[in-house]
Amino acid sequence: MRNGQDTRNRIIEQSAVLFNEKGYSGSSINDIMDATGLKKGGIYRHFKNKDELALEAFNYAVDVLRKSYRQAIYGKKTAEEKLIAVLSVYRNVVEAPPLQGGCPVLNTAVDTDDTHPLLNQRAREVMSEWLSLLSSILHEGIQAKEFRADLDVEEAAIFLTSAFEGSIMMGKLYKDNGYVEKYAAQLKRYINYCVKQ
Numbered sequence: 001m002r003n004g005q006d007t008r009n010r011i012i013e014q015s016a017v018l019f020n021e022k023g024y025s026g027s028s029i030n031d032i033m034d035a036t037g038l039k040k041g042g043i044y045r046h047f048k049n050k051d052e053l054a055l056e057a058f059n060y061a062v063d064v065l066r067k068s069y070r071q072a073i074y075g076k077k078t079a080e081e082k083l084i085a086v087l088s089v090y091r092n093v094v095e096a097p098p099l100q101g102g103c104p105v106l107n108t109a110v111d112t113d114d115t116h117p118l119l120n121q122r123a124r125e126v127m128s129e130w131l132s133l134l135s136s137i138l139h140e141g142i143q144a145k146e147f148r149a150d151l152d153v154e155e156a157a158i159f160l161t162s163a164f165e166g167s168i169m170m171g172k173l174y175k176d177n178g179y180v181e182k183y184a185a186q187l188k189r190y191i192n193y194c195v196k197q
Contacts, residue, residue, distance in 0.1 A: 020101030079141030
């Protein structure tokens with residue numbers, strides 16, 4: 001029984017990277033077979049279809065991100081430190097992203113925009129969770145009088161996320177961490193704006 005669960009987990013983990021790199025639409029069953037080393041029957045023994053596997057793989061990818069964010073925040077005392085930490089997990093997007101292929105939320109949102117409503121809905125849920133995380137850190141900073149009381153938390157969270165995801169996309173596109181580094185420099189300037197005057 002344990003071997004079956006191990007195989008299922010391996011299929012999910014390897015498919016998560018495949019889907020993150022090639023997209024759901026761009027990944028065929030043959031690609032999944034190549035990535036996992038299994039035959040079609042071996043994959044379908046564990047999953048009804050590609051859709052079920054894609055949702056499981058995306059959930060796995062999101063868990064990888066959650067662990068990265070938790071690790072980044074661990075031991076940070078101030079809201080500013082936490083904010084910089086979570087927004088820096090893709091600092092080395094080219095050689096060492098949390099999950100090979102870039103940000104699975106960004107990739108899945110773009111890939112499934114018009115092709116896979118369930119997966120797209122799941123990406124929206126995860127993005128809402130991320131915005132909530134940033135908002136809670138910003139609220140914490142306001143409460144601690146680190147950040148200005150008049151800071152529009154929703155607006156700040158959306159702006160920070162948009163710039164964050166854009167820097168990841170550009171870093172991946174040009175295979176150059178410099179884009180993420182430039183974002184990190186601007187992030188520090190933006191946080192200075194947020195700091196209580």
